[in-house]
Amino acid sequence: MVCNECEFKPDLYYDAEFQIWLSKEDDGSLKVGMTDLSQSIAGKIMHIRVRKPGTRRPPGKPVATVESAKWAGPIPNFIDCTIVEGNIQVLETPKLLNIDPYGAWIAKVIPNLPVEEALSGFLTGDAAERGYCERAKNDDIHCERLT
Amino acid sequence: MANTDFYLDNDEQSVLIIMTSGPSTASRCATPFFLGSILAAMDAEVRIFFTMEGVRLIQKGVAETLVAMEGGKTIIEFMRDAKAAGVKIIACMPALPGYEIDIETDLIDEVDEVVGGGVLADLILTSDKVISF
Numbered sequence: 182m183v184c185n186e187c188e189f190k191p192d193l194y195y196d197a198e199f200q201i202w203l204s205k206e207d208d209g210s211l212k213v214g215m216t217d218l219s220q221s222i223a224g225k226i227m228h229i230r231v232r233k234p235g236t237r238r239p240p241g242k243p244v245a246t247v248e249s250a251k252w253a254g255p256i257p258n259f260i261d262c263t264i265v266e267g268n269i270q271v272l273e274t275p276k277l278l279n280i281d282p283y284g285a286w287i288a289k290v291i292p293n294l295p296v297e298e299a300l301s302g303f304l305t306g307d308a309a310e311r312g313y314c315e316r317a318k319n320d321d322i323h324c325e326r327l328t
Numbered sequence: 329m330a331n332t333d334f335y336l337d338n339d340e341q342s343v344l345i346i347m348t349s350g351p352s353t354a355s356r357c358a359t360p361f362f363l364g365s366i367l368a369a370m371d372a373e374v375r376i377f378f379t380m381e382g383v384r385l386i387q388k389g390v391a392e393t394l395v396a397m398e399g400g401k402t403i404i405e406f407m408r409d410a411k412a413a414g415v416k417i418i419a420c421m422p423a424l425p426g427y428e429i430d431i432e433t434d435l436i437d438e439v440d441e442v443v444g445g446g447v448l449a450d451l452i453l454t455s456d457k458v459i460s461f
Binding site for chain 2: 248
C-alpha cells in the first residue's frame with residue numbers, strides 16, 4: 182500500500198502521528214522503527230544512537246536519537262519498556278533507515294506490560310492506513326528512498 | 329561486533345542555552361536549535377533563553393523568513409524541531425522593549441515563558457551545563 186509514494190505496512194502498529202512503527206516478535210519483544218513518512222521528513226540519516234540495553238524507558242522517554250543533515254530529534258517512545266538491543270547494522274549504517282525503513286528496525290524493546298496491553302494505544306490495519314494516508318496528504322509529504 | 333559507542337548511557341542533565349544572536353548574524357541562528365534538539369532527544373532538560381538580539385528571533389515574522397545559509401531551512405523550522413524534541417523556549421522580558429517587541433502581541437506561539445533577568449541568573453546557577461551562542 183502506498184500513499185504519496187510513501188509505503189505503508191498494514192500488519193505493523195503505529196503511533197497517532199505515524200512517526201514510528203512497532204512489530205510483535207515471537208519472543209514477546211517489540212521491534213521499533215521509523216516509518217517511510219519519518220525517514221522522508223528527516224532526509225539522509227547520518228547518525229543514530231540507541232539507549233543502552235537494559236535501560237528502562239517510560240512513556241515519553243525516547244529509545245534513540247537520530248540525526249540527519251537537516252534534522253535532529255528523538256525516536257519517540259509511547260510505552261513503558263526496557264531496551265533489549267539496537268540493530269547493529271542500522272547503527273553502523275544509518276542510511277539503511279532511508280533505504281528500507283520497514284526492514285531496518287532500530288531497537289528491540291520488551292514492554293513492561295503484556296504486549297497486547299502495551300499496543301492497545303497504537304493503530305494498525307485499515308484504521309492505521311486511513312490515518313497514514315491522511316497525514317501524507319494533509320502535510321503534503323512525498324516519500325523518496327535512497328538507493 | 330557490537331560497538332558500545334552506539335549506545336547512549338548518559339545521566340539526565342539540565343542544559344541552558346543562552347541565545348544572544350539574532351538576524352544580524354543569521355548564520356549563528358540554526359545550530360543552537362539543532363543542538364538543543366539532540367540534547368533533548370538524549371534526555372537532557374533543555375531550555376533556550378533568548379536575550380539581547382536573540383529576542384528578535386521570537387518576534388512574529390522574523391524567524392519565519394530567516395535562514396542560516398542560502399537554501400537551508402528557516403530558523404522557525406529549526407525552532408519547531410527543537411520544541412517537538414522537548415526544548416523549552418524562554419524569553420527575557422527586560423530585553424523586549426529595546427527591540428520594540430510587545431509581550432502581548434508580538435511573540436511567536438512557540439514561546440513557553442517570559443521571565444525577568446533574575447530567572448536567568450537562577451538558571452545559570454542551577455543548570456548542569458550552560459552554553460552561549
